[in-house]
Amino acid sequence: MFRIERPLYPLPGRRNDRNKQPLQTFRVYNIAHRGSNGEIPEETAAAYMRAIEEGADFIETDILASEVGAIICFRDCILDDTTDIANHKELADRKRTYEVQGVNTTGYFLVDFTLEELKLLRVKQRYPFRDQQYNGQMARR
Numbered sequence: 001m002f003r004i005e006r007p008l009y010p011l012p013g014r015r016n017d018r019n020k021q022p023l024q025t026f027r028v029y030n031i032a033h034r035g036s037n038g039e040i041p042e043e044t045a046a047a048y049m050r051a052i053e054e055g056a057d058f059i060e061t062d063i064l065a066s067e068v069g070a071i072i073c074f075r076d077c078i079l080d081d082t083t084d085i086a087n088h089k090e091l092a093d094r095k096r097t098y099e100v101q102g103v104n105t106t107g108y109f110l111v112d113f114t115l116e117e118l119k120l121l122r123v124k125q126r127y128p129f130r131d132q133q134y135n136g137q138m139a140r141r
Helices: 045-053 089-094
Strands: 031-033 058-060 063-065 071-073 096-100 103-107
Touching (some): 031 045
Parallel strands (some): 031 058
Antiparallel strands (some): 096 103
């Protein structure tokens, strides 16, 4: 167990600071990792909304930048496992090989696409044991 030396406060926001309360350090928090990703494809608005509906106190997300610097909630640098990129023949020439954590990796990398191109892709579950019913139904927003 660790000891907190000062109260933890939420980040500054547009709301009136007089109403801010320190974070409660005496209870366990429900933190949704990439949203409600067991049911809905990870890092999507739908996954975040479901996590909120299910009572998440916080949503932990990963952030990457597109080719032109647009900030996107996305876990991996490669699009292959969580999107339908392989179905987009018009983007086939974007397949690249980069060194990722010391290993040459070939695939479609997020950094090689604009935000507009990324919005064309449909998301899917990363793992086959997760609920597949939402695959292909939503774009990354």
